[in-house]
Amino acid sequence: MGRPNEEVEALLQEYADLVAISGGDAFKARAYEKAARAIGGHPTDVSTLDAKGLQEIPNVGKSIAEKVVEFLSTGRVAAVEETRASVPAGVRELLAIPMLGPRKAMTLYEELQISSVEQLLDAVHEQRLRDLKGFGEKTEANILHGIALMQKAGKRILISAATDVADQVVGDLSQVEGCEGCAYAGSLRRMQETIGDVDVLVAAEASGPFMEAFGSLPYAAEVIASGRKKTSIRTTKGLQVDLRVLPPDSWGAGLLYFTGSKAHNIRIREIAVRDGLKLSEYGLFRTEDGAKVVSETEEEIYARLGLPWIPPTLREDRGEIAAGLRDELPELVEEGDIRGDLHTHTDLTDGLASLEDMVTAAAARGYAYYAVTDHAPNLYMQRMTDAKILAQRETVRKLDGKHRRMRLLHGTELNIGPDGEVDWPDDFLAGFDLCVASVHSHFRQSRDKLTRRLVRACENPHVAVLGHPTTRLIGKRPGIDADFDAVFEACARTGTALEINAHPERLDLRDEDILRAKRYGVKFAVNTDAHSVTHLPYMRYGVGTAQRGWLTEDDVINTWPLQRLRRFLAGPKA
Structure with a gap:
């Protein structure tokens, strides 16, 4: 699915919420919710469609199609911005809390002048919500749980959103001359359910062309840090992506090191130390004289430590090292x-x-x-x-x-x-x-x-x-x-x-x-x-x-x- 579909889906869902918050027609809010879902799940990139083509998508009528065209051509929708202006920013902040609907958010603002998560927490702890119609002890418990969920999630995003960005970065950097390998690592390679930031590795003799290309990507909103070995950007979606360029003969060691997890890496470093070796992102070295033993592939590093290659999805220090030493690792489903x-x-x-x-x-x-x-x-x-x-x-x-x-x-x-x-x-x-x-x-x-x-x-x-x-x-x-x-x-x-x-x-x-x-x-x-x-x-x-x-x-x-x-x-x- 093209990224414009996701952007339009988010915009229409926001508009539906704003309509509901401001006391607008419930049927109108529901219509925009349905249109948001339909566009989000539509297989064709909506930026390639005109108003007539958009109306062929289920639940997208003429008015909604016109707003989508306006957004895709100008980056804004006048009706949405007008509705945003009519709803206090604090109320929109409350909408980010899971399990708190738009009407309740507006009630909190109008009745108790609550316009932030901190104020809402204070009100719950002071039991000031219980006098409001439609609120009670159960509502308070739901709100507290919703805030906890939001705080736990922090700035982490779903694996699907992170994968979309990572695949695009890897695809773009793989086209840069001199690239001998490019892949993402970190928690995304281990397939964790949410991702904090994306780690991308490149194998190349010279890092300069890749750092320059990385910072110039069209979806790079900001270069956070720039250097010869590492550059970090923030994408237009707000996701941080870190790029590291490694010498080709250190590719396996770097991939192993930056994939993690931290606990898994500690375990294999302990094995290396017992064998008189030292493991880093640049290779496996003899402690005695600093000579490099192996580094080019993960497989040869694991083998030198007496282990089979361990799939990234198992690298969480949950028994995979012991199973590997016993030659009892499962042949994972693919x-x-x-x-x-x-x-x-x-x-x-x-x-x-x-x-x-x-x-x-x-x-x-x-x-x-x-x-x-x-x-x-x-x-x-x-x-x-x-x-x-x-x-x-x-x-x-x-x-x-x-x-x-x-x-x-x-x-x-x-x-x-x-x-x-x-x-x-x-x-x-x-x-x-x-x-x-x-x-x-x-x-x-x-x-x-x-x-x-x-x-x-x-x-x-x-x-x-x-x-x-x-x-x-x-x-x-x-x-x-x-x-x-x-x-x-x-x-x-x-x-x-x-x-x-x-x-x-x-x-x-x-x-x-x-x-x-x-x-x-x-x-x-x-x-x-x-x-x-x-x-x-x-x-x-x-x-x-x-x-x-x-x-x-x-x-x-x-x-x-x-x-x-x-x-x-x-x-x-x-």
């Missing part, structure tokens, strides 16, 4: 191992693309199978009916075989209700090839109720996959408070796969959860939960998270051949 996506949506519910477009995009990825799993009726805003889902099934069956190398599965994403019940009765559920079940509401039930709710869903004979199990949204909503060890045990007992939701805003399960669940013998499904064709490539982030959880092909059901997958879906429950 994105190329994924044979299909088992959780996706279409415009029949809240997706942005048609069934045919989603199927075509999946086939282009070379999948052997692909599941469509639109929402079931208990998620009322989706307006699903028995007739709609059965009509979709008929269309799926007709499309099955259109792409000769890919089989289609017709499924659904069930809603796990407050007591663990799901949408349709058993006889209706039996008609689906696959049922994913997920929690979408009642997140604040007691720990016991949430645990029983998830376990009951796992015990349903038709539920094959527990979708986005903790329900978290990174930086926006915490995971639910359930006894997940009990849930993992139930999944292992009932043959229910745990989803690793690859959407970068979710990455749910987390790597720590995966490591725990794996010990119970649970199987996993890495799915994108795609709501548009542009979401299907999110699979890379789900696979990266699976790797951080030490998963192999055998652990992940959608790496299996279709026949084996079907046996699992039928499973012990059948």
